[in-house]
Amino acid sequence: MFDIDNLSLRLNTFRNKLKDLKIDGALITKRENYMYLSGFSGSSANLLITDKKAYLLTDFRYVEQAAKQAPLFEIVQHKSNILDTIYEIVNSEGIKKLGFEDQSVTYCQYKEYSEKLKNTELFSIGSVVDDLRAIKDEQEIEIINKAVEIADKAFEQVLKIIKPGITELDVAAELEYKMKKLGASGASFETIVASGIRSSMPHGIASEKKLELGDTITMDFGAMYNHYCSDMTRTVFLGQPKVEMIEIYKIVLNAQLTSEKGAIKGRTGKEVDKIARDIIYRNGYEGKFGHGLGHGLGLEIHESPRLSVGGDKVLENNMAVTIEPGIYVEGLGGVRIEDTIIIRDDNPRVLTKSAKEIIIL
Structure with a gap:
């Protein structure tokens, strides 16, 4: 859907924003935002982006599509509860400060993140991606x-x-x-x-x-x-x-x-x-x-x-x-x-x- 050079520029720009915010990584859950950053247009995905790694988490239905559309991301088929997979990646990457999109995450979801990621601080990144998209x-x-x-x-x-x-x-x-x-x-x-x-x-x-x-x-x-x-x-x-x-x-x-x-x-x-x-x-x-x-x-x-x-x-x-x-x-x-x-x-x-x-x- 998008030229790979444009996707690379977007990803690098977003990573610079993470540095400005002084956080280790960010979880992107809003569909338009994960589409913009990755190129993946399916209806179910989360992105987990750090300074060096970029993961796209999706279910069995979209693994093949994601691999074709999001060449800059490592495609991960998540477990039945996506939070379990997020937890594993956050731990393996040593993420201590994780950004999340507070404008698209419900209070219920935030509670689930907080309970699952007990050793990780959660930080709102506000409208960072939306502002890039403007x-x-x-x-x-x-x-x-x-x-x-x-x-x-x-x-x-x-x-x-x-x-x-x-x-x-x-x-x-x-x-x-x-x-x-x-x-x-x-x-x-x-x-x-x-x-x-x-x-x-x-x-x-x-x-x-x-x-x-x-x-x-x-x-x-x-x-x-x-x-x-x-x-x-x-x-x-x-x-x-x-x-x-x-x-x-x-x-x-x-x-x-x-x-x-x-x-x-x-x-x-x-x-x-x-x-x-x-x-x-x-x-x-x-x-x-x-x-x-x-x-x-x-x-x-x-x-x-x-x-x-x-x-x-x-x-x-x-x-x-x-x-x-x-x-x-x-x-x-x-x-x-x-x-x-x-x-x-x-x-x-x-x-x-x-x-x-x-x-x-």
Whole structure:
């Protein structure tokens, strides 16, 4: 899945983080993180990484796959209780200080680790791997770009089938079917199709509601390609919309385009969020944009950084983020427009190519 040179660089970078933390090794349990560091994409694994050794612990089902996908790791088929195998390796490697991912380990699991590894101190490594994942290499960017291209093409094709009488579920099913036909392994998340007054719900999952003339239709969806996510939103109109909906669309589009251009290296997520929020609020819709402007994406649909009122992380080159302002008026409808972009100094690379001018079907 990943180039071996990229995997080697990631492993070395992570080992440097272990040195900074002054610990002997770390246990990686979060799937996206063990996939990122090892290249193994199966659903069951733990990594145990020290300064010199890298072990991938998995069960019988995945031993062959792991050997092919994770060439930098020693593959270990763990015992029925994986903790027994972890205990053996920790002892054989003389690990006295072991890092663990506190954000993905349950309290119950932590208690089990503590009881089993009595002679080893456990240390939280926080979001170390997640933070590494926030900055994509060129291989990752091209995979994400392919996922974006698939979603773009699916959107273009699904516009042809939208008509009065079909349901939101029909539209969602067509989007997901077309993404799969175009090469996606599946959808990045549960597809959102919200029409008419339901479009005022930012996460209005597709329902049995039938489309009607005059409806605003918001579609938020993404393709999963080679384990990476894309994310886009377009709002279209079925027949002539109300005047206020056209005005709202123009405001959201201005906020989206302006904040997209402003998503540059060195700004914090909240500074970029403010660009869009100020435009929306100045136009009389304060309180109608209640979510963040965007988020990072990659192996997960929502990852670091956050572009929101609380987004303190500074944007860096090669971060993949979404820009998705919206206005939502209960009883009337809502508009959201979203692209996936790559941070590039002062000129972001916009991956999403679907048209953003008003579309009336």
